[in-house]
Amino acid sequence: MLYHMVMLEPANDGAMSQIDAAMAILETLPEAHPGFTAFSHGPNRDFERKSERYPYGFLCTFTDKAALDAYAADPDHQRAGALLVRACKNGAAGIFVVDLES
Template identity: 45%
Template sequence: MIRHLVCLRPTDEEAARALPRILADLGALTGEIEGFVAFAGGPNIDAEGLSPGITHLFSCDFADRAALDRYAADPRHRALGARLVEACGPGGITVYDMEIAP
């Protein structure tokens, strides 16, 4: 299983207000793309004070690398990704992918 983790640092308050809708739309793709098995996303509570400026995060779980590749290529994901880039600007999105035990 692959976990795709994304940290979002929006450019301003208006952009931050757009993120919950984009995250909801990404979550709606769960099960719509073969092997996209789980989604979680929401505001960053930054309990330890170690992620300044990161207002939202999300994670996606994929059955395998092929499922992650299908997600990356899917036009619905690409359109939502463009909205995230618009809201966060250059350097405002950090992505991690890690293999996890199912």
């Protein structure tokens, strides 16, 4: 399994509407990609107080890297990504991505 975690640092209070629009797009992608097995998103609870900079994020689960690559190349993923870049502080610099494989 491959876990693709993305944490977002919104640029301002109005950025959440763009983030919501991006999440609506991303929610449709698992059904279009057989190796994309799960998608969830929501506020970062930050119980350990170590990631206050990123108050929102999402997690995708893939069967393997090929499935992640297919998702990354999808035009709807790219459209959602563009919305997130516009919504985040300093554009792409306000997006933190981690890929974990188990």
